[in-house]
Amino acid sequence: MKTVIIDFGSCSLNVGFGGDRNPKIQIPTLVANTQSLEKIFGDQVLKETDDPNIINEYIVKEFGEEGMINWDYMEGLYDYVFDDQLEINLEEVNVLHAQISMATKKEYLKIAEIFFEKFEVPFFNNMEQVVGLIASHKKQSGMVIDIGQYSTRIIPFYDSLVIKPSISFLNIGGKDLTDYLINLLALEGFYLQSQDGFHLATKIKETFSFVNPLPYIPDLDILKKKMANLSVDDDDDFDDNHDLDLGLDDDNDDLTLDDHPKSFDEIRKDKLERNTYQMLMKHGAFNSAKYQFSDQNSVFLDKIRYQCIEPLFKPYLVGKVHEGLHKMVYNSIQRCEIDIRTQVADSIILTGGTTSIPFLKERLENELRPILSTPINFNQISSLLDQNVLTWRGASVLSLMPKFPSHLISKQEYEGKR
CATH class of the missing domain: 3.30.420.40 (ATPase, nucleotide binding domain)
Known part of the structure; x- marks a missing residue:
């Protein structure tokens, strides 16, 4: 019997079959209500973003907070995936469902109820996403x-x-960083306060942002000026392949030190800054990035590109204690x-x-x-390019293990424990 692997995250859903390397379906956990009260789900919502009548929202606001999951919306999304996308009969497959680690017991039980009672799956298991991540590692x-x-x-x-x-x-999560970017753009005279504006800001963040690698230099212009004052022909003061030069004169074997010799830590710091500068130069981090809006207005992104990520390390920037x-x-x-x-x-x-x-x-x-x-x-x-499917991939591996069937709950067992 095939096993359907479901990885349900706070903003995306991955679905496919056990034993495969990648999921067959990857869609956002979005639902949209039109003025005619019709609901559309997942990637359908993204196709309709130009329709002013569409009002969309994520199905999951935040796990672990009671009432944050709209269960009717979740069922609708699964109907869309199973009937319209995968076109499978869930009564003929096992289901392994991976859910966020901070979900409550009540939420776990509700998920089981949906799959056993609505979709009538014969065998089901609901595991924490981190278990899949570990299995993929x-x-x-x-x-x-x-x-x-x-x-x-x-x-x-x-x-x-x-x-x-x-x-x-x-x-703090990705939404907080996007909200902070919106505030920074507002200071520049660009206002993206609407829902469509939020999705636009998310696109800008994903396309242009980067993290400032040096916590003690909040303004990278300082690093740029410092490097400009150094000769490009200067050798590194510190090299991993040889010892620290203390100024030993080979001709007279006398040990001579500069008036203010650099310490080992200072030399290491200089090397770090030079390597970081070269890395940022290759990335184009010191170049202004231009983003053009649909109304032909443009914004030039300079320091905002890395400032918008700082709340991860300085939560007070977004009012978090x-x-x-x-x-x-x-x-x-x-x-x-x-x-x-x-x-x-x-690791x-x-x-x-x-x-x-x-x-x-x-x-x-x-x-x-x-x-x-x-x-x-x-x-x-490690931050893998395909990190968004790591949980799903690990669950896919687990479904092939000899002991996997023993971890599944049958519909009969579920009904006996109700």
Whole structure:
């Protein structure tokens, strides 16, 4: 019997068959109401964005808050996917449903009710999304940083098991960054306060934004000016392949030091800044980006491109009383048992649409390095181009495991426990 894999996120839905590498359906969790009260779902909504009569909204406002899921809308979306897109009879397949880790028990039970009673599936299981993420990962220990639409979760795991007491929750997600971008654009005289404006701002963020890799230089123009004052022919003061030059004179074997010699940390900092500058230059980060609106007005995006992402590390910018992402990661590691911290910190998985923004990995490295005493291999931090399907892909792998059928609940078992 085939297994249908469903990954239901806060702003997207992935559906396909167990054993496949990628889902067959990837659509936004959107529903739109027209003036005629007709409802359209998913990618249909995006096709109708020019219709002024369309009023659309995400089905899920935020997991973990009672009343935040519109269950009628969810059922309608699934009807659309199963009947119009996949064209399958759910009475003839198993269903493995992956849902966000912060969902309540009440929400889990409601999902089971929908699939057993409305869709009449014979076998069903509802698992946490992080289980799929872990299954898609090559290592059995590490940490998941999942930046969703409305919130961020930091989830350590060891021996493929989630360390629940060490989970951290940050009440900031991609929507907050988009809202902040809208506010920054308003200061420039461009107002995107409508719902269509929000989707437009999201497009601008996804196309042009990047993360400032250096937390101690909030204005990258300062870095640009500093690099301009250096000779392009200067050799690096520090090279990973040779020792620190202390000024030893080979002719007379006398040790001579400059009046103000640089410390090892200063040399490392200089090297970091030069490498970062070169990386940003290749990305075109110092160039002004132009975005032209449909009314032919244009906006030039300069510092806004990286300023709009800062709330991840400085939540107070959007009125949130939280520590930044890097501090939450640090806190999660510190709440783990001391003898497993190295394994947890050695492999960090970045997932969620926001993690595809350039240089997030580098910023996390630069924020965490000064405060982490735990040895950590930052090279293991990964943000895959296909991170949006990692949960689905892991669930697909799990569905092929010999023990998978034993984890399914039958309709008879469900009815017996009601």
